Amino acid sequence: MGMFGRAICGAKAGAVAAAGVALSFFVLDLIQFQPLATAGALSGAAFGPTAGVELDLTSVSGVIAGLATAFRIATFTVVHFLMFSLVGISASLIFDWRQPVGLRPVLVVAALCAAAFSGTIAMSGSVVALEYLGPSALIAASFLAGVLLCGYLRLAAMPEPEETPTD
Numbered sequence: 001m002g003m004f005g006r007a008i009c010g011a012k013a014g015a016v017a018a019a020g021v022a023l024s025f026f027v028l029d030l031i032q033f034q035p036l037a038t039a040g041a042l043s044g045a046a047f048g049p050t051a052g053v054e055l056d057l058t059s060v061s062g063v064i065a066g067l068a069t070a071f072r073i074a075t076f077t078v079v080h081f082l083m084f085s086l087v088g089i090s091a092s093l094i095f096d097w098r099q100p101v102g103l104r105p106v107l108v109v110a111a112l113c114a115a116a117f118s119g120t121i122a123m124s125g126s127v128v129a130l131e132y133l134g135p136s137a138l139i140a141a142s143f144l145a146g147v148l149l150c151g152y153l154r155l156a157a158m159p160e161p162e163e164t165p166t167d
Helices: 003-031 037-047 060-094 103-124 128-157
Strands: none
Touching: 003 060, 003 128, 060 103, 060 128, 103 128
């Protein structure tokens, strides 16, 4: 597989890892009966608050606040997937995934995921997201992303099984 093919595979692996992390936080938020609470808090930290306007679908300002929140969450989701895709591309080019991998690539990719998240938050100039998640959730999410990303890259690099003709 050439460099371009490896990069495409890495972007796909990053998308899988991003989806896994987003889904895990969504499930945790559902358990607490606050769907999209994490996404809303992180998008608010990254792009700024909605100026104290409450979500109330019976008023125009409430509808506008709802649309603004939905736009922020959608924008943060796109940035989230792009950052994980960049991590996936980096990981696909750094390691040889045709050979069995140990824990080292998972830890390196988890560190890259944590650095990507921290970099995204640092670019926004807000530390609220780091305070909201806390270090344990950041480490757990980064490790989950590392496992998903490395697992996808390893599976994608494995050769296809040869088909045996049946007579």
